[in-house]
Amino acid sequence: MTDVPDLNDIARRPTRYWNADGLSELMMGLLWILWGGAWQLGQALPRGQTWRVYTMLTPALLALSAVAATWATKKLKARITFPRTGYVEWKEPTGGQRLAAAGIALLSASALAAVIAKSRAAGFERVAAPSMGVLLSLSFLVASLRQRAPHWLALAGVALALGLAFGALTIGWDAAYWLLMALGAATVLVGGLRIKWFLDRHPLEDRG
Amino acid sequence: MTDLDRVIHEPARLLLVALLAGVAGADFLWLQHESGLTKGNLSSHLARLEEAGYVEVEKTFKGKIPLTVLRLTRAGKGAFDRYKKQMKGLLARSS
Numbered sequence: 153m154t155d156v157p158d159l160n161d162i163a164r165r166p167t168r169y170w171n172a173d174g175l176s177e178l179m180m181g182l183l184w185i186l187w188g189g190a191w192q193l194g195q196a197l198p199r200g201q202t203w204r205v206y207t208m209l210t211p212a213l214l215a216l217s218a219v220a221a222t223w224a225t226k227k228l229k230a231r232i233t234f235p236r237t238g239y240v241e242w243k244e245p246t247g248g249q250r251l252a253a254a255g256i257a258l259l260s261a262s263a264l265a266a267v268i269a270k271s272r273a274a275g276f277e278r279v280a281a282p283s284m285g286v287l288l289s290l291s292f293l294v295a296s297l298r299q300r301a302p303h304w305l306a307l308a309g310v311a312l313a314l315g316l317a318f319g320a321l322t323i324g325w326d327a328a329y330w331l332l333m334a335l336g337a338a339t340v341l342v343g344g345l346r347i348k349w350f351l352d353r354h355p356l357e358d359r360g
Numbered sequence: 361m362t363d364l365d366r367v368i369h370e371p372a373r374l375l376l377v378a379l380l381a382g383v384a385g386a387d388f389l390w391l392q393h394e395s396g397l398t399k400g401n402l403s404s405h406l407a408r409l410e411e412a413g414y415v416e417v418e419k420t421f422k423g424k425i426p427l428t429v430l431r432l433t434r435a436g437k438g439a440f441d442r443y444k445k446q447m448k449g450l451l452a453r454s455s
Contacts, residue, residue, distance in 0.1 A: 157374055165379065238389035239390060241384040241429065
């Protein structure tokens with residue numbers, strides 16, 4: 153312990169710890185399967201009163217599912233991760249950070265809504281799956297480099313390959329929904345494997 | 361170098377303070393995992409930091425399980441920020 157620690161690296165460790173056990177991948181994958189499945193179900197429903205209610209309620213329920221997933225992840229961490237590698241209270245985001253996140257979310261939602269509104273004429277549904285694949289792949293790539301998580305590089309490759317493959321099928325919006333579900337399944341698989349490795353590497357010790 | 365805070369300047373304690381600065385709180389086990397220190401070493405360094413008023417210890421319960429949470433105090437955060445500034449200044453002057 154004579155080396156001077158790298159303070160920038162240490163500052164990133166709490167975020168890395170959030171992703172150390174595979175639970176976040178598992179939850180993210182499940183969310184994507186749910187989201188893709190919910191939109192796919194909406195496509196399959198016959199147009200009518202039920203469909204209208206379904207399409208009205210689905211966005212709110214899906215948004216709620218993201219909150220529920222965060223809650224569930226924290227509960228699972230308390231049961232699985234903390235007894236093995238220690239308890240951490242993550243810092244709450246500051247007011248400025250919350251505002252910035254809300255701003256980005258609002259801008260993204262507005263851009264997405266505008267793109268979808270104009271998409272029918274422009275045929276956007278044909279490029280939706282490859283675009284999503286590229287975006288998700290880039291997100292995994294950046295996260296992988298920032299968090300030093302090489303397994304996310306594999307997911308970046310999977311996202312890109314699936315995006316291009318489903319885009320080539322020319323099945324309209326269904327391609328984007330199937331992409332979400334397939335990528336979700338791959339992410340759940342990675343999460344499951346990482347949980348197994350985490351549990352093998354960190355057996356529960358008697359802390360008494 | 362004489363102005364540097366000797367409590368924080370020790371590498372193991374600097375590591376502990378930097379780790380605690382990144383979280384709202386953490387327990388002994390997490391600090392041990394992240395720092396690689398032995399239990400005895402970690403205890404003595406934490407005791408030194410607590411003595412300096414840089415770390416506070418909160419004994420609580422998570423459900424029925426007792427939990428000891430360690431946090432950086434306001435003084436600890438201030439000392440860590442000052443230390444980082446001083447180190448940046450020293451490095452800038454030497455380069």
